[in-house]
Amino acid sequence: MEEEWQQLLKRSLKSPEEIARFFNLDAEKVRKVGRLFRVQITRYYASLIKSKGDAIYRQVVPDEAELEERQGAADPLSEDEDSPVPSIIHRYPDRVLFLVSHLCASYCRFCTRKRKVGDPGKIHPRDIEDGLAYIRNHREVRDVIVSGGDPLMLGDRKLEIILKSLREIPHVEILRIGTRIPCYLPQRVTPKLAAMLKKYHPLYVNVHFNHPDEITPEAARALNLLADAGIPLGNQTVLLRGVNDDPSVMKALMQKLLTVRVRPYYIYQADYVKGTAHLRTTVEKGIEIMDSLRGWTSGLAVPYFVIDAPGGGGKIPILPSYIQSLSDEQVVLRNYAGEMFVYPQVKDKPEKRPHVPPCYAYPFPSV
Numbered sequence: 194m195e196e197e198w199q200q201l202l203k204r205s206l207k208s209p210e211e212i213a214r215f216f217n218l219d220a221e222k223v224r225k226v227g228r229l230f231r232v233q234i235t236r237y238y239a240s241l242i243k244s245k246g247d248a249i250y251r252q253v254v255p256d257e258a259e260l261e262e263r264q265g266a267a268d269p270l271s272e273d274e275d276s277p278v279p280s281i282i283h284r285y286p287d288r289v290l291f292l293v294s295h296l297c298a299s300y301c302r303f304c305t306r307k308r309k310v311g312d313p314g315k316i317h318p319r320d321i322e323d324g325l326a327y328i329r330n331h332r333e334v335r336d337v338i339v340s341g342g343d344p345l346m347l348g349d350r351k352l353e354i355i356l357k358s359l360r361e362i363p364h365v366e367i368l369r370i371g372t373r374i375p376c377y378l379p380q381r382v383t384p385k386l387a388a389m390l391k392k393y394h395p396l397y398v399n400v401h402f403n404h405p406d407e408i409t410p411e412a413a414r415a416l417n418l419l420a421d422a423g424i425p426l427g428n429q430t431v432l433l434r435g436v437n438d439d440p441s442v443m444k445a446l447m448q449k450l451l452t453v454r455v456r457p458y459y460i461y462q463a464d465y466v467k468g469t470a471h472l473r474t475t476v477e478k479g480i481e482i483m484d485s486l487r488g489w490t491s492g493l494a495v496p497y498f499v500i501d502a503p504g505g506g507g508k509i510p511i512l513p514s515y516i517q518s519l520s521d522e523q524v525v526l527r528n529y530a531g532e533m534f535v536y537p538q539v540k541d542k543p544e545k546r547p548h549v550p551p552c553y554a555y556p557f558p559s560v
């Protein structure tokens with residue numbers, strides 16, 4: 194029998210005609226954009242839109258600007274080069290991404306993986322067996338991030354088979370699930386799902402919220418069920434033009450996440466993906482946002498700001514510079530409010546000093 198969330202999903206806005214009618218757009222243009230990257234919006238998420246072009250709208254409603262492909266790359270993070278089998282991305286020494294579903298409840302127009310997501314030919318159920326075999330054969334993998342697409346698009350039974358198979362691998366210590374379901378289709382998080390997930394601890398869930406308006410009573414209910422199942426919740430946010438490229442919006446989002454027991458984990462600089470130039474913003478904007486968080490609000494509300502390096506270098510943390518100068522005698526530091534402080538160095542013999550990354554060896558321009 195179909196569950197309520199499956200029925201809700203079926204009633205999502207899907208066809209170009211439906212979407213064009215709902216948002217008063219040109220159906221032909223919607224069709225054109227949809228040929229490049231699938232369009233779908235749950236009615237629940239569409240109901241959060243307050244006005245045309247607002248933060249919710251920009252994330253999911255197709256835009257002609259997506260047809261502009263002169264900038265960006267199809268696979269900006271070169272994930273395909275780190276993919277030994279189609280369902281695995283193995284970039285770091287001890288952990289892998291395991292892509293188990295090509296489906297999402299709604300499709301983010303800025304998706305990094307849009308070359309694969311929404312396409313059943315690219316992430317296929319039969320690839321799951323190969324992924325499990327790869328993880329079994331690689332004893333260095335102690336952390337598996339179940340991702341996609343959205344893994345919670347699978348029914349409870351299919352998802353459980355995957356989690357159970359992973360748990361049976363002795364060297365896999367922790368499991369993580371990356372999902373945007375609590376944001377797009379919170380009704381999918383049921384007591385039954387939470388009870389099933391609870392059997393596979395230590396299990397972490399990373400959710401994806403980009404704007405404070407997404408944290409509704411329905412989302413709070415879903416997150417609460419997961420947290421009550423003992424699942425530590427983290428959040429990943431993508432910095433997006435016209436969505437959250439504003440320190441006050443980002444601070445409100447981070448603070449609101451903590452009230453629903455979600456710890457902000459990453460803010461990502463938007464990846465260099467084809468057809469997303471209208472949603473990307475500058476790195477300076479991200480640094481300004483981090484400067485407006487650290488010290489001004491709870492440290493728990495301050496995630497890492499990272500750039501996932503084009504070409505496959507992995508996530509690189511970006512910090513405002515707090516070190517003004519550094520010598521054998523002293524370190525000059527700037528605090529969150531811009532005041533200067535001097536920390537005297539220990540009087541070690543020079544050869545006992547650890548190697549300092551070269552960028553710190555240069556004097557910083559003083560503010």
Ligand SMILES: *Cc1c(COP(=O)(O)O)cnc(C)c1O
Binds near residue numbers: 282283284285288
């Ligand atoms: C983000 C990512 C991970 C996980 O990174 P953490 O910093 O451990 O959260 C692992 N593999 C790939 C390919 C990733 O992109």
Ligand code: SF4
Binds near residue numbers: 300301307343373
């Ligand atoms: S939920 Fe994640 S995988 Fe799905 S479209 Fe959005 S960014 Fe891509």
